Amino acid sequence: MDAREVVDLLRELVSVPSVNPAFPDGTGEGELARAVAGYLRDLGAEVQLQEVLPGRPNVLAHVGDNGPRLLLSAHLDTVQTTRMAVAPFAGEVREGRMFGRGACDTKASLAAMLVALREAVRTRRLRCRVTFAALVDEEVGFAGSKALAASRPQVDGAVFGEPTDLQLVVAHKGVLRFYVQTTGRAAHSATPELGVNAIEGMLSVAGLLCELPDPLPEHPLLGRPTCCLTEIQGGTGRNTVPDRCRVHVDRRTLPGEQGEEVWASLRERVLASEAVKAFPGKVEFEPPYLVAPGLQTPEGAWVVQALERAVYRVLGRAVRTGVPYGTDAGYVAQTGVPCVVFGPGSAAEAHTATESVALEQVELAARIFSELLAGG
Numbered sequence: 001m002d003a004r005e006v007v008d009l010l011r012e013l014v015s016v017p018s019v020n021p022a023f024p025d026g027t028g029e030g031e032l033a034r035a036v037a038g039y040l041r042d043l044g045a046e047v048q049l050q051e052v053l054p055g056r057p058n059v060l061a062h063v064g065d066n067g068p069r070l071l072l073s074a075h076l077d078t079v080q081t082t083r084m085a086v087a088p089f090a091g092e093v094r095e096g097r098m099f100g101r102g103a104c105d106t107k108a109s110l111a112a113m114l115v116a117l118r119e120a121v122r123t124r125r126l127r128c129r130v131t132f133a134a135l136v137d138e139e140v141g142f143a144g145s146k147a148l149a150a151s152r153p154q155v156d157g158a159v160f161g162e163p164t165d166l167q168l169v170v171a172h173k174g175v176l177r178f179y180v181q182t183t184g185r186a187a188h189s190a191t192p193e194l195g196v197n198a199i200e201g202m203l204s205v206a207g208l209l210c211e212l213p214d215p216l217p218e219h220p221l222l223g224r225p226t227c228c229l230t231e232i233q234g235g236t237g238r239n240t241v242p243d244r245c246r247v248h249v250d251r252r253t254l255p256g257e258q259g260e261e262v263w264a265s266l267r268e269r270v271l272a273s274e275a276v277k278a279f280p281g282k283v284e285f286e287p288p289y290l291v292a293p294g295l296q297t298p299e300g301a302w303v304v305q306a307l308e309r310a311v312y313r314v315l316g317r318a319v320r321t322g323v324p325y326g327t328d329a330g331y332v333a334q335t336g337v338p339c340v341v342f343g344p345g346s347a348a349e350a351h352t353a354t355e356s357v358a359l360e361q362v363e364l365a366a367r368i369f370s371e372l373l374a375g376g
Contacts, residue, residue, distance in 0.1 A: 003359075006366045009039075009114060010108060010111040012035070013110060014089060014101070015091055016035055017081075019081060020079065022140040023079060023082075025080055029057075029136045029137075033049065033059050034049075039118075040061040043121050044121060045061040045132065046062045050151075053136065058134065058135050059076075060131065060148075061133075062129075062132075063121065064129045067126075067128045068128055069155040070130050071132075072369070073133040073134070073148070074106050074109045074110040074113060074343070075145075075328060076110075076134050076136055077139050079105075079351050081101045084353050084354075086099040088101040096360060097356040101355055104346070104350050108345050109163070112344060116366050116368075117132065117373065125370070125373065127374055133153075135328055142292055142328060142331060152335055157337065158329065158332055158337050158339045160329040161341075162342070164341060166311065166315065166344060168304065168307060168340050169322060171219065171296050171322035172255075172294055172341065173253060173294050173325065173326060174255070174257065175250070175291075175326040176288055176290070178263060178286055178287065180205060180249060180285050181283075182282065182283050183244055183281050184241070184244070185243055186241055189240060197242060198234060201245065204273075205247075206247060208269070209229060209266070209270065219322070222294075222323075223324075225257065226251070227252070228250045229248065229250075230248050230249075252326075255293075255295060257294070263287075263291075266285075292326045292330055296333075297340060303340055306372060307372055308320070309371075310371035311342075314364055314371060325347065344358070344362045344364065345357040345358070
């Protein structure tokens with residue numbers, strides 16, 4: 001395999017903006033989806049564009065007619081480019097790294113998978129029936145992976161590309177997100193006794209929102225669940241008693257925890273507390289707008305063992321691990337497909353002002369995927 005091939009493709013992918021439209025500078029994934037579809041057609045794959053959101057299709061492709069059924073997947077979208085300290089779409093290379101938005105998360109994985117697939121077709125070493133899925137909306141709502149899971153892919157195992165430092169992620173946390181609002185009564189701040197202060201009411205609620213259940217569950221690879229308040233909005237003026245306050249809750253769940261049940265239990269506990277009962281205004285829990293599942297892959301799954309063998313052949317070692325963030329893999333795993341999250345780059349580089357990826361890792365990832373496609 002020519003190392004320049006994967007570097008050149010990664011630069012091409014980075015040069016195509018695919019910022020999720022949920023961000024202010026969002027472009028959508030449409031242009032990148034068409035480019036990836038063209039690449040797959042060129043190697044003889046059967047390609048379909050699955051419209052998930054307006055102008056934002058998943059790219060689905062099928063190639064190979066013998067061997068185990070393998071799903072390879074990576075997402076197309078990136079986060080925002082505002083305040084980046086490097087050119088977001090230049091694909092600049094220096095000191096062995098490529099810089100740009102998505103270079104690490106997760107166009108490096110996308111490039112490595114595509115080049116490995118092309119190499120396997122070119123050399124006739126493809127020993128898997130591959131379904132390739134390039135997905136939209138991973139960074140915000142997982143709409144792409146939800147659509148893929150709804151199609152019930154008929155595969156024996158799946159690898160989802162994310163920056164894992166070439167470690168095999170066999171477990172990750174899920175995500176539960178929702179808003180809580182306190183409602184009071186506005187008044188002049190010179191006579192606060194005439195109003196009901198929603199911000200002060202939220203102070204009583206906020207501390208309870210991040211209290212975790214007792215006894216606290218713990219996972220051998222993931223540790224404990226976490227909870228964080230990530231947004232707060234309240235008040236209408238400097239001299240007005242605020243009549244509304246709203247906070248956003250980000251709860252990371254463990255595999256096996258059900259997001260809706262976690263939300264209902266937390267709501268019940270907070271509303272039953274004496275501090276909240278003493279608040280003369282209202283406390284309202286909005287239903288969760290995102291409930292993304294965690295991942296727990298059986299140790300003996302074919303895809304885990306096959307990828308582990310491929311990693312060992314290239315690196316001489318293979319590490320299984322867990323991560324605290326969620327991925328597209330959670331939704332597909334819910335359909336009964338064993339999934340592994342794997343790819344070049346470090347999660348510590350993702351979303352940063354100087355996002356970059358070590359090109360050596362991208363090249364190694366392409367070699368590992370080639371070994372996997374050749375039979376694992």
